[in-house]
Amino acid sequence: MGKDNLGEFEELVLLMIALLKEDAYGLGICDEIKKQTERTAAIGAVHATLSRLETKGFVESSLGDPTKERGGRRKRLFTLTAFGKKALVQSRDTKVNIWTQIPELSVNRS
Amino acid sequence: MSQRKPPVLADKFLLWFCKPELLEEVQGDLYANFERTYEQDGRRKSQWKYWIQVFQFIRPFAVKRSKNLNQIDMYKNYLKVVWRNMFKHKVFSVINISSLSVGIAACLIIFLFIKDELSFDSFHTKKDNVYRLCELQTWDGTIPQKVPITWPKMGFQLPDYFPEVKTYARYHSWGELLWQVGDTKLLVKNSAAVDSTFLDVFDFELVAGTKEEALTEPYSVLITEQVAINFFGSKDVIGKTLERDGHTYDIKGILKDIPENSHLQFDILISLSTVRADQPNFNERTGSNYMNTYILMHDNVDIPAMEEKFPAYLSSLVDDEDINDNYQLFLQRLDEVHLASVDIQHDYQNHRKFNGTYIDVFVLTGIFILIIACVNFMNLTAARANTRSKEVGVRKAIGAKRRQLVYQFILESILMSVIALMFALVVDFVLLTYLNDLISRELTMLTIFTDNRLVLVIAAATVLLGLITGLYPSLYLSSFKVVKVLKGVDTGGKKSFFRSSLVVTQFSLALAMIVCTFVVVQQLFFIQDKDIGFDKAHILLVKLNGKTNKSYRVMKEKLGGKSSILGVTASGQRLGNNLHQWGIKIKKDTAMVHIAPSNVLVDYNYLDVYDIKLKSGRTFSEKYAKDDGLAFVINESFVEEFGLGEDAVGQQMGHNWYPNDSLGTIIGVAENFNFNSLHHKVNTLSMVIHSKWNFSEMSIKLDADNIQAGINEVEAVWNEHVIDYPFEYEFLDDHFNEVYKSDQQMGYVITIMAVLSILIGCMGLFGLAAISIERRIKEIGIRKVLGASTFEILVLLSKNFAFLIAISFLIASPLTYLYLDSWLDNFAFRIDINPLIFLLGGATAFVIAMMTISFHTIRASNANPVSSLRYE
Numbered sequence: 001m002g003k004d005n006l007g008e009f010e011e012l013v014l015l016m017i018a019l020l021k022e023d024a025y026g027l028g029i030c031d032e033i034k035k036q037t038e039r040t041a042a043i044g045a046v047h048a049t050l051s052r053l054e055t056k057g058f059v060e061s062s063l064g065d066p067t068k069e070r071g072g073r074r075k076r077l078f079t080l081t082a083f084g085k086k087a088l089v090q091s092r093d094t095k096v097n098i099w100t101q102i103p104e105l106s107v108n109r110s
Numbered sequence: 111m112s113q114r115k116p117p118v119l120a121d122k123f124l125l126w127f128c129k130p131e132l133l134e135e136v137q138g139d140l141y142a143n144f145e146r147t148y149e150q151d152g153r154r155k156s157q158w159k160y161w162i163q164v165f166q167f168i169r170p171f172a173v174k175r176s177k178n179l180n181q182i183d184m185y186k187n188y189l190k191v192v193w194r195n196m197f198k199h200k201v202f203s204v205i206n207i208s209s210l211s212v213g214i215a216a217c218l219i220i221f222l223f224i225k226d227e228l229s230f231d232s233f234h235t236k237k238d239n240v241y242r243l244c245e246l247q248t249w250d251g252t253i254p255q256k257v258p259i260t261w262p263k264m265g266f267q268l269p270d271y272f273p274e275v276k277t278y279a280r281y282h283s284w285g286e287l288l289w290q291v292g293d294t295k296l297l298v299k300n301s302a303a304v305d306s307t308f309l310d311v312f313d314f315e316l317v318a319g320t321k322e323e324a325l326t327e328p329y330s331v332l333i334t335e336q337v338a339i340n341f342f343g344s345k346d347v348i349g350k351t352l353e354r355d356g357h358t359y360d361i362k363g364i365l366k367d368i369p370e371n372s373h374l375q376f377d378i379l380i381s382l383s384t385v386r387a388d389q390p391n392f393n394e395r396t397g398s399n400y401m402n403t404y405i406l407m408h409d410n411v412d413i414p415a416m417e418e419k420f421p422a423y424l425s426s427l428v429d430d431e432d433i434n435d436n437y438q439l440f441l442q443r444l445d446e447v448h449l450a451s452v453d454i455q456h457d458y459q460n461h462r463k464f465n466g467t468y469i470d471v472f473v474l475t476g477i478f479i480l481i482i483a484c485v486n487f488m489n490l491t492a493a494r495a496n497t498r499s500k501e502v503g504v505r506k507a508i509g510a511k512r513r514q515l516v517y518q519f520i521l522e523s524i525l526m527s528v529i530a531l532m533f534a535l536v537v538d539f540v541l542l543t544y545l546n547d548l549i550s551r552e553l554t555m556l557t558i559f560t561d562n563r564l565v566l567v568i569a570a571a572t573v574l575l576g577l578i579t580g581l582y583p584s585l586y587l588s589s590f591k592v593v594k595v596l597k598g599v600d601t602g603g604k605k606s607f608f609r610s611s612l613v614v615t616q617f618s619l620a621l622a623m624i625v626c627t628f629v630v631v632q633q634l635f636f637i638q639d640k641d642i643g644f645d646k647a648h649i650l651l652v653k654l655n656g657k658t659n660k661s662y663r664v665m666k667e668k669l670g671g672k673s674s675i676l677g678v679t680a681s682g683q684r685l686g687n688n689l690h691q692w693g694i695k696i697k698k699d700t701a702m703v704h705i706a707p708s709n710v711l712v713d714y715n716y717l718d719v720y721d722i723k724l725k726s727g728r729t730f731s732e733k734y735a736k737d738d739g740l741a742f743v744i745n746e747s748f749v750e751e752f753g754l755g756e757d758a759v760g761q762q763m764g765h766n767w768y769p770n771d772s773l774g775t776i777i778g779v780a781e782n783f784n785f786n787s788l789h790h791k792v793n794t795l796s797m798v799i800h801s802k803w804n805f806s807e808m809s810i811k812l813d814a815d816n817i818q819a820g821i822n823e824v825e826a827v828w829n830e831h832v833i834d835y836p837f838e839y840e841f842l843d844d845h846f847n848e849v850y851k852s853d854q855q856m857g858y859v860i861t862i863m864a865v866l867s868i869l870i871g872c873m874g875l876f877g878l879a880a881i882s883i884e885r886r887i888k889e890i891g892i893r894k895v896l897g898a899s900t901f902e903i904l905v906l907l908s909k910n911f912a913f914l915i916a917i918s919f920l921i922a923s924p925l926t927y928l929y930l931d932s933w934l935d936n937f938a939f940r941i942d943i944n945p946l947i948f949l950l951g952g953a954t955a956f957v958i959a960m961m962t963i964s965f966h967t968i969r970a971s972n973a974n975p976v977s978s979l980r981y982e
Contacts, residue, residue, distance in 0.1 A: 027139040043139055044166030047132075051171045063135075069145055073138035 004056075006091050012037070013049045014088055017059060017078050025064070025075040026050065050078060058084030114153075116144045116160045124164050127173050136167060184514075185521070191501075192522045202494060203526075205877045206487055209870045210530035210579075213483025214572070215537045216866055219545065220476035222553045223859075227464050230371045230448035234313045236406055239276070240444040241413075243403040244454065245437050249706035252691055253793050256454045258402055258442070263427050265305075265403035266393040271423050274411040279308040280382060281374065281402040283459055286653065288834055289378070290353040291341045297836055298337060301378040302459075303385060311406045312374070318348050319363020325381040331359045332379040334367050352378075359384075370552060373448050375461045396428050402459055405441070413441055455688045468856050475863040478619045482867050484579045485612045486874035487523065491583035492609060493881040499590055506592045515588035523580025524573055531572045549855045582608070610914060613878070617918035617955060620871045622926045623864035625951035629930045629943060630857045636941050637850060643783025644685075645721040648817060649842040650810040650824060651684060659804045661831040666808075668827045674813045674820035677719035680805035682711030685785045686845050688793060693766035695773070696752060702770060707748055707794035708785070711803055717743065717780065719811050727759035727778030730799055738801045740764070740774035746782045748794040763796075774798075787849045788939040809842070868955070872962040875911065879963035883907055883970045891975035903971035908960060915959055919952040 016032045017024040026047050033041045053059045059078045066074045140163055147156035196203040248254040265280045283302045306325040324332055338345045352359045368375055386392045420439040449466030451457050539555055558564055666678045683689050689708035696703050717729040730737045749758045764773035782792045812820035828837045934940040
């Protein structure tokens, strides 16, 4: 993937982060992906993607409060940056643009 | 809920590989998941899942960067710095690297040379047990001499007498022979008759045929591949035949061409049993020695003990009570034949024999040069400390330990060392072909590259070199005090005693080599120009054999008339060795004295053609019938040795087989001439004519202005009268030069080494001068302002170096003198070492050194003081 382009999984994770608003952290995102897409994402893969997204500047993170379920460990919460938002919008717009140019595909709605 | 713990081992594993900063969130997620799964699916499942998920975290983003990564980064920095430094101070880098390169290149070549010489005869698997039987001959009237030639019987009886002997093989070279296949007649350079056991003792490779059958039958031969190709055009010639002299020989095997590093060189081997077919009692022959005998011993034989039995052995062979006064047998190891036979005479079957002591000299010079190069490096790097001092200061300030700095600088010098090695290899590749021509060798770099172990050794040695050379500068550089350095105080100002002594070492070695070169070259010229008592210039030598001898008289007459031919004569042996010793008896008062001087068969005009001067009496003349066999011309040594006094002419002497009442007379006494190389004193000599005997070669004196015409004339006459044998010739002075070959080569090598060592020394001096003068720029500026002249400044700057050179001179001279004196003792005729030579050497070194630093000194003394004092 290029510097500013989003991979498929990256885009998914970003969407989850936007969806989950205040509660976007590793395990939570993983659960949400399962809920939304029926895909079982590996927890390691999610964390790796999150790390990558942060490096690229699409998300920011901060440490939250410790909880009992986590054995007293804090969780890292992620939020979308403006840059990340822009990347998401751009991605959708590009796809929609192409979709509208293919009338056959638009017709077959199932 | 808190009793449920995820698998401990999995956690430990996670702790081990996961980055600490990620650990908390990762473990948190894992833990939460664990709890959840536990609730839903039970303990088993949750533990299993935990393990899986831990493994899922083995990804690059989560895994700890290795601790050593820090070190690797550090070394990357060092390399960067080294690279930058090299280019920042290009001049010094070039001097440093090139002087190391030269040193390494020289060492590599010396190594190749020595390896080549030491490799002689090393391919014989049984070499540790192979010995050559030699004799020390002592006869009245002749200088004792060591020879490797023996009687046939000496070898033949060995196994019967000595249980130590496993087997033996005799070798008799028949020299150049004409062989024939059908109509093809070729002159083969080297044919030898050998015992059937020859291939049991030596490992010459048989490409076809078996060892057992090769040389047992009479009239069997083994030929080399090259001979096979020359005669038959292919190597598949077993079973074919060669003819010679009316006999047919069966080819029983094909030998691989004899390698260059074998002291025995031959093209055809003939079975010795062939000789016995004609002479049945060949093996009982004594009296005349001409065979080489090689012995293969059993393992672990006590050689000295065996040598003690030799006198008894000799007595058992012949019925001569004086035999042990004249002959003393001794054994020479195979691995010494090539290198330790310098004092062995009549050693004709020893290809390219070399003086082993010279090898030690070469090793020494190689080490010297390397030392000089290393010293250069050490000195230059240390002297440049100034330029690196800030760097050292900063590094120390931010926390570098002394050890790390040492590592850094050692790495730098190892790197330079490796680069120098690369250059050295390239230089050697290029120069080797020229060098080979100079010293007539076939050295090749492949020797190094084909031996893996050697490549490794050389690489390791280079690294070690870098290490050692870098030790001193790095210790010096890393010792800078941080505060002093960063403040800008001048650190490199002190005159290190160590560094000065390094310079002294360099120049002592260089000086020693210069003087050695002068003396060696002087001695070599002396040998070449010395009046050897006869005229060896422009003398053409043409070999004669049994057949061609018949045409000699005719050819002599025909050539006599030509203008380009100044004289034609013949002899039984060629000058340039000790000549053979024959038994002579001479009548002294009333008794017969038996002696054995050197003897040579000559033609009537021999002394005239060779311009040998007579002291008294007359030379041979055809006018006197008695001159054929009953007249002897002897030399001064002969007269002295036997105390014949002033009236030698007229005294009676004759060959041992002459009856006592009909001896010949001495008709003339010739002035001593050096028929042997100048390594030896002039032996006693007698010359005689036997017109019925065969000469072994013609000597034709050519007119110096018409050499080529002369050769053509001789060739024409030869071809007219000789059918079977092609015209081949050699010049006598070339032949004599061969004798001094290894001395000459030593001369070349020493000269080259001396030049190299001065070169390297000067490079170092150049660098040092640059540094020290640069440091004194301000001082020079001030002096100029105060009125010093350019010359005074020149003197000032050069003083220090001149002093060091003077000390080198004092140290080097006595040691060099001692060494050269002992080398010159090698020669019976030698120059005296003139003390002026030392002064000349010292002066040369001095002048060269001054010229080297003059570049800097002149520039400095001409510099405008304004520009050097401007900045403060």
